[in-house]
Amino acid sequence: MGLFIAQLLTGLANAGALFMVASGLSLIFGVTRIVNFAHGSFYMLGAYVGYTLMQVLPGAFGFWGAILLTGIIVGLVGVIVEIVVLRPVYRAPELFQLVATFGVILVIQDLALMIWGPQDLLGPRAPGLKGVVRILGEPVPKYDLALIGITPFVALALWWLIARTRVGILVRAATQDREMVGALGVNQSWLFTGVFFLGCALAGLGGAVQLPKGGADLLMDFNILASIFVVVVIGGMGSLPGAYLAAVLVSVLNVFGVTYLPQSTLVLMFVVMALVLMIRPYGLLGREEVAGDPGQSGEPERPIKPAGARVRLIVAAGIALLALVPLIAPPFATVLVTDILIFCLFAASLHFLLGLGGLVSFGHAAFFGGGAYTAALLVAHADSPMELALLLAPLGAGLLALIIGWICLRLTGVYFAMLTLAFAQLLWSLVYQWGDVTGGDDGLVDIWPPDWASSSTVFFYLALVLCVGGILALRHAAHAPFGYALRAARDSKRQAEATGIDTRAVQWGAFALAGAMAGLAGGLFVFAKGSVFPNELEITRSFDALIVVFLGGVKTLSGGVVGGAVFESVKDVLTRFEYWRLALGLTIIAVVILAPEGIVGSLRRLGERLGLLRAPEDGS
Amino acid sequence: MNAVLSVRNLTKSFGGNRAVDDVSFDLARGELLALIGPNGAGKSTCFNMMTGHLKPDGGTVSLNGSPITGLKPRRIWRLGVGRTFQITATYASMTVVENVQMALISHHRRVFALRPYAHRLYRDEALGFLDLVGMAAQADRHCAVLAYGDLKRLELAIALCHAPGLLLMDEPTAGMAPGERTALMQLIADIVAQRQLSVLFTEHDMDTVFAHAHRVMVLNRGRLIANGTVAEIRADRQVQDVYLGGGTLFSALEPPSDA
Structure with a gap:
């Protein structure tokens, strides 16, 4: 007592x-x-x-x-x-x-x-x-x-x-x-x-x-971030009494968790949050958000069109150029470009969800890490070959996305974002604390490709084919009826529902597709590095992807890919300095202020101003 | 009577307020029926229960004899009910014709298709609908730059995609200039006659109502207080009381009696 x-x-x-x-x-x-x-x-x-x-x-x-x-x-x-x-x-x-x-x-x-x-x-x-x-x-x-x-x-x-x-x-x-x-x-x-x-x-x-x-x-900053998001969500956005109640609930739970369930302290908080939100979607004391059509700020996105012959030619040339990298560049460059490719696929998958679907997921790392751990666990515990692991990684992540998406899509806007974050954290804490299976903090190591793909050159081509293939598949989906329906659900849910489109089912499908693609990126990542650690599931991972999509340009189709390539390259250069975070942070802030439409959006505007691209018609 | 839409004893309360109180009516094939009433009379609430956006507390809504009460909006649409919104709802990031193509993709049940290019699907069919509402010339414009009246016509084209037997239009001419109103209502009346559609619409503008409606229902404080032809409604003492506290109502159509 x-x-x-x-x-x-x-x-x-x-x-x-x-x-x-x-x-x-x-x-x-x-x-x-x-x-x-x-x-x-x-x-x-x-x-x-x-x-x-x-x-x-x-x-x-x-x-x-x-x-x-x-x-x-x-x-x-x-x-x-x-x-x-x-x-x-x-x-x-x-x-x-x-x-x-x-x-x-x-x-x-x-x-x-x-x-x-x-x-x-x-x-x-x-x-x-x-x-x-x-x-x-x-x-x-x-x-x-x-x-x-x-x-x-x-x-x-x-x-x-x-x-x-x-x-x-x-x-x-x-x-x-x-x-x-x-x-x-x-x-x-x-x-x-x-x-x-x-x-x-x-x-x-x-x-x-x-x-x-x-x-x-x-480490305090990120350590508390997840907790305060959880508190705000459990309590109800904007409710002070709710925040107090939730803070007490979470803290007390934590203390008791340490004593009685020491292996699951971290998981506990997120389980409680998921439970609360299933019963009261807007938190304990929160009020339902008045959800109309999401307020489009700034000018609406432009219509999209599949690439014309000229652009296709340029893209093909670019891919061909990429294929030459292992032949002409030093080995470290091959490894770096492999990383960039994987990251681009990850970013493109989030962009599909965020840009086309308007679904801002704060927890996309769940699927990257989910794919990575699916592959790594298969190899570590079932001795599965790389080929099978790479096949099952997107499936595992896609399945995960189906489950998480089913719960999260009941909410909209920032509640949706927070809930996705919470599920990513739940997964992270699960992996972190279930050491017997996942290796916990020590991760799973020694997961290398088989002999035929063990050279960095061969693996580069494997990654090139899968990542470019994945990115092109996502792009095609954007131009297919499914992608249009996803945009329709974002632009006007009312109209979409009133013309027979089951918007939640469409968004659910998009969530699963994006999750599967992120999982593929995660699977490739494991074999590229030979190991996987819980930090692939951390908030920072999710944030990296978000940054990249926003920096690249949400309202442009290629924003995710371009942002991914630029971000990974810049990061690679900057991390050689001692205070690279400072430099990277200032770079990000500078881009945000100078190019609020993202890299692609701003370049496009520049092109239009110079007369290189056709400008859109003005408002009539 | 062979009614397309039958509403019986429809009731809805918000808190203690009876927004819609025991409303019953029928809508015949080919009929253009107006639902009018002062602000807060319950028009929109009534409307939203027929489109599936609100669940009634009591009463039934039937379409061609089968109940549709409480069905989701998309199910009601599948059964052949098209609708337009008081505040236009279109897909701002698409072109005009793509807006219609999207509805057609849904009509042909290909929303989840991943292979074909959406912008090539049913384009000619969509252009046909745009032609019908006089929007063909603007087919490839960005929807976000359209004038408001054009958005309304685009919505009408979208609503016609599923070959509906019944159109529900919530204030089809709200926010439009008088000239535009007449043009749009005439367009709707023509389409109704041509396709044997039935239309139920709510409206604020009395000129529009009396110029085009076949029959008018008046809602006040949730209750239907009158239901009849244009002439009957005009002469109805109760309706005049509701609208102007007994004064002359429809001055725009009648020569002013004094001054």
Whole structure:
């Protein structure tokens, strides 16, 4: 009984920081519609800044003062990010901003590394709260009790701010209808900036407050990201009480999981989320999103046409040129191009879903990793030959996509995105913790192609055929009735349903097809590297693909492939430097600001301006 | 009576508010029936229950004698009911003719086909429908740049793709200029006569209603208060009360009595 209560209290204490960070994310999304991927980074920043301030400021007053000051400082950093990075791209296509926030993650990671160094920092104890209290014989840290006491006050203050003040009214109004608030004479830019300040300050507070319990390290940003997404989704987007409830639920569950089901702590959180969403699709306290046709921001996509003879010739020449790579380029280039090809197929598969279907999946790594692990497990446990493994990888991933898609497609918009992310994380935690089968963190190694394909040249040709084949197949599907129906479901679900198209079935099929293609890429990846590790299923994998599709250009057919090729090449060059994340992050941000239509879209516009391409007709 | 569409005792409440209250009517073959009423009368609610977008609390909707109450919109479409929307719904990323081709692909049950090029499928058939609504010249334009009236005509072409016996049109002329309205309604009336279609439409503009409808039903606070020919409705005291609190209603069609 004592242990039970002690653990309950630990869970409640952990919920504090989680709630603060998650409510910030929820707030920012509610008003600006920006899914702030960098929210975990502000949390990490809060931990580091808080650490430094606590070294400087003395005593109990200094400790708590440092926490408050951290909130303000991190909030101000958020303001800088909002003004410099996000403002220029508010008008860009929907969700484009999340690419920019991903750039911010990378930049903050390297800045933290530069300033505070690579070693983990142990957080200082809170003055006056160093010991433990014995409750029914079990030790409970005093600081935990303090946190349990403080969190409801933070929640209450936040609630008061949102529900009772003029600013809060504006924020709530903006959450419901931004344009109307703008029309009523409220300066939207400053409202957005203000909300960003508040959201980031909350993340910073969360980071500082957990210092005595968890310290600061460079992996915190991604480690908390999945949890706060889960909290926001379980609680219901935009609901503060929901976020608190969910934070408590997740934290308590975690603590009990560690004690009673140590092999499945990570899985547990996602299982609970999936269960909650199956019963209450909009979270515990969330309200149903008023879903009309998805707001197309920017100009609508142009009609597509299959490539003409000239373009086909150019593409054929390009492929022929690629085929020459092993003959004329040094061996490392062959390996690099193999990687790029695989990545391009992965990106193209996401683009099919995102660009044509308007289905923003945050968890596409599930299928890449799913294919990779299908292949690797077959080889490791069933001694299956590469040929069979490569055949079953897309099938396995496709099957996975059928299951995940069936559940996720009941939701739309950002809920869909979050749920896909959660399923990817569920898979990741499954692989990570089921060490007996998957090798856990050690991965599955020594999975090489058979003798005939073992040379990098032969494997290159294998990858070339399969990846180019896969990409062309996806392209053809885009021009087939199925691809048209997918676009129809995206453009106007109402009209599609009213003319007999089962839009969910179409989207489900697209999900499975995209999943299978990502799985094929994953299968090839395993044999190219000879191994597979859980990080192929991580959030960063999914994000890589998202970045690439957005950078390439969502509203262009070749956006995925071109983005993939450029991104992998740039990454390959940049990763040779010590602070490559900083460089890559800044590059991404620069592209986002300078070319908001993506690489292909911007090139096309340039071509039209120079008279090389035929411009579309103007609005009549 | 051999009704294409039969509605019996249709009822729907939102909270405590009876949006549609015990509505019954029939629609005969070849008939152009208007459903009118002031804002909030329940027209759209009534309409959405016939198209399958809303489930009624009570009552039935039958098509050619078989019940279609509560079926999904796409099932109702398969049974031969075409519809257009109050706020146009088209595929903005496609060309005009591709919009129609998409409906034809669905009509021929080839939505899941992966082999053929969609832009080549049923193109001539689609051009025929566009010709019918006077949009053939704009067939290869990008749908996103069309004028609003043209979008309405495109929607009509799409609605005709499945050879429907019944057309449901929610405010077909909303948001159009007066000249355009008359032209579109005339077009609809011609198509109805030519193809022996039945049409039920809701409408705000009285000139349009009285110029083209064969029969008019008036809905007020969820109840049908009148159902008759144009002349009968015009003379109906109750209808006049509902619309103008007893004043003269249809001044646009009648010479003003004073000033």
